[in-house]
Amino acid sequence: MSPTETTARVLQDREVSFTAEARAIQEAARAVRTQAVKLGQIVFFSTSTGDAWMLDPGEGTAACLARDGDPLPIPFRESDAALSVEWRADYRIEGLAFKVVERDSGLARTILGYPIAEIEALNREHAAASNPESRLVEARERLKSGRNDPCPCGSGKKFKKCHGA
Secondary structure, eight states: OOTTOEEEEEEOTTTSOHHHHHHHHHHHHHTTOEEEEEETTEEEEEOTTSOEEEEETTTTEEEEEEETTEEOOOOEEEOSSOEEEOOOEEEEEETTEEEEEETTTOOEEEEESSOHHHHHHHHHHHHHHHOHHHHHHHHHHHHHOOTTSBOTTSSSSBGGGTTTO
């Protein structure tokens, strides 16, 4: 894959840890590889300029994980039971611009060239997942599932080993 191609993928919470994904996205930034990954409600992305970010689309919060290929301290603590994040900025996307305001300094920046289309696609998935009506439809589908049927979430596992546990 060339550095100008963007890959986007959605991970299930149990597939990988947030810490491991943060390190992987920092490595992608160091390699100037553009990626966008969704893990739970969190979106991680790296850019061809060597930047990497972690976003919470529902809250509009962000944390920079790498700048110009240099990794920054990962701003969270993760355990089996909880994830605690120190969000350092607020963000919004306007057209092709990624706009961010640092919380400590108030510094506002507008950045162009980020994988906005991929980020927005992952954000739309988050919005659909947080929609109560879509959760109701999902719950109804689970109720229709037999224990040995494939799980309706699309994991490929049997319902009893996935959401039926």
